[in-house]
Amino acid sequence: WERLLTKNNLRAEYVLVTNPNDYLDLGKYHYPTMSAVAAEIAAKRSAYVMTNWSEVVDPSIVDLAGNQTLVEINKKAVGMLVALRSLSKSHGPIKNICIVGSAESVPQMELPDYSASEGDGITSSDSIFGFLDEDDYTMDAAVGRIINYNVAGASNMIVRTYMYDKFVRSVDVEYSNGGKKSIEWTKHAAAIGGYQITYQRGQTSPPRFLKDDMEDEGLVCELYGPSAFGFPFNTGTGSVEFDLNAALQASGFVGYRGHGSWHGCFYMWGALSPNSDPESYDKLEGTECRELFFPPQVTMIAACECAKIHGVSYSGTETSTDRFFAPNYLYGGAIGFIGATEVSYSDLFQDITAYTGLITGDHDWDKNNAVFAFVWDGLLDHEQEHGSLGEAHRWMINRYIKTHGSTITPLKQSGDGADWKEISMYALYGDPAFVPAPTKPGANNYDPWHNGADDM
Incomplete structure (x- = not known):
């Protein structure tokens, strides 16, 4: 060589x-x-x-x-x-x-x-x-x-990545409240806000804004709030679907902001099994993903530990390859996964600056919400420069470093510990050069992912 x-x-x-x-x-x-x-x-x-x-x-x-x-x-x-x-x-x-x-x-x-x-x-x-x-x-x-649950899953992941444009565009998905639907997955997305993080800690804006941005880019996007019936301050755009699995299996893009763990994700009230009690709380276990059939999907998870593939949990308890969430989720058919290897952080009541930012242009995104914002900004609104999985992930890290005064780097133990951790632990699983299905070029009419005019 x-x-x-x-x-x-x-x-x-x-x-x-x-x-x-x-x-x-x-x-x-x-x-x-x-x-x-x-x-x-x-x-x-x-x-x-x-x-x-x-x-x-x-x-x-x-x-x-x-x-x-x-x-x-x-x-x-x-x-x-x-x-x-x-x-x-x-x-x-x-x-x-x-x-x-x-x-x-x-x-x-x-x-x-x-x-x-x-x-x-x-x-x-x-x-x-x-x-x-x-x-x-x-x-x-x-x-x-x-990375994948096994080599067969990894092979399938690579075939789906490189045959992405040849993959059948329509999938038939059984919804609990509307029967079987034929959906074009490249034009379909799911924006999901988990319990507690969104409504108790004031961070409903990331999934809500993602839905609006997806629709501005020409996609149909299902919005799931912490109760599975939309956000408390919803204006009628939320989903009333009980079975979150249907949305996951219909979507080419999935964004989640909420709680997570090394073995589970999508921590929701009453949104994970057909005909479940709306008051019941559940999550999607990694082991369950092996029984699902996702399209060649790009997934961004802003939550704790969902990308862990090595070591013990944050509490020091043992983990296992059989239950790790990310490899199992990728085995289910996803081809791009961005998530945190460790416990992560967020700012309480991010919604205050997020919503006022729609007027001022400065949303003051920080911690997990900044990671979520910057990744989707690259994939949806600046896709000509940062539209590959790897470039969206890299741009997120560089923007995060810049917005914190270039005081943090994985190479040094310096700056704020939580901010240092955000740029060190968020990993991409998938081919970094892969570019997903194109959306409308540029930001179009909606780009809510910046911390002022200089945040680029």
């Missing part, structure tokens, strides 16, 4: 990182044989493939707070970052990094939890591998990881 690149002056713009030995038993959080799909990705993207690199111990590269246990754990991950930086400098710049495999086969960086909220004191990060030059406060390359 080195000779070929040098001789022909080729650029390593897309780099695939995998472990061909991942058929071995590599640990309790391992999903074996994910590397079997690496060749398909490499061929499609003309990728530079990296399978081996030296372990590195150098405290000047990543701040591990002097924790010698983490220094030992991260030798391979730090070496991987060093190798990517070297490659980007010599044959880059690298634009996309696609990691293929579990966190046991190709590691996440196990950072000291600067927010001091994790049971094991660790924050797992993929985004850190996108910081490739001397500027520690700018993510240079988009980073995505191919």
Whole structure:
């Protein structure tokens, strides 16, 4: 590879990182044989493939707070970052990094939890591998990881990604309040607000605004509030559907803002099973996703732990690969998933500035709501520059850093702990170069995702 690149002056713009030995038993959080799909990705993207690199111990590269246990754990991950930086400098710049495999086969960086909220004191990060030059406060390359419940699911995920335009556009979905409906999933979305976060903590605006933006972009969007009957201050646009699973199986885009866990998501009142008691509280378990049939869907989850694939929960309790939410959800058919590996944060009563921002232009998005806002802004309103999964994720991180005065980076234990954690733990699972179904170009008549005119 080195000779070929040098001789022909080729650029390593897309780099695939995998472990061909991942058929071995590599640990309790391992999903074996994910590397079997690496060749398909490499061929499609003309990728530079990296399978081996030296372990590195150098405290000047990543701040591990002097924790010698983490220094030992991260030798391979730090070496991987060093190798990517070297490659980007010599044959880059690298634009996309696609990691293929579990966190046991190709590691996440196990950072000291600067927010001091994790049971094991660790924050797992993929985004850190996108910081490739001397500027520690700018993510240079988009980073995505191919992960799934098993290799069959991973293969299906790749086929759906690269045959996206060939996939049948209509799906038949059984709704509990309207019978079977034939829906064009590329033009259908679901905006979901979970219980407590939205109505008790004053954060109804993210899913509500997402619905309005989706419709401005030409999609049909179902809105689910904390009770499954719409928000308390709804104007009649909410859904009265009991079975949230129907909306998930009909939608090419799904956005959720609410509670989450390493094993479950979509924490709702009375919205998860047909004919359920409206007062009953439930969630969608990861294990249930293996029985669902999603279209090739892009999903953005602004909630705790839904992207965890390694380590214990925030309370220190054991986790398991069988129950991890993200790999199971991807097995159900989704092809792009953005979520947090750890417990996350939000500002109480975000709605105050969010709604006044419709007039002032400054919504003062912060914490989880900023992550939600900036990702969807890239995918829907600035898709010509930031419309791939990886670019939307990268732009979100860079905007978040900028709006906090460039005081936070995954590479250093500095700045506000909660803000540091937001940019360190949000991961993309999927091909970072993938661009989903096009919407109307540009912001059109509605773009509620900015913190003032300079937030770009």
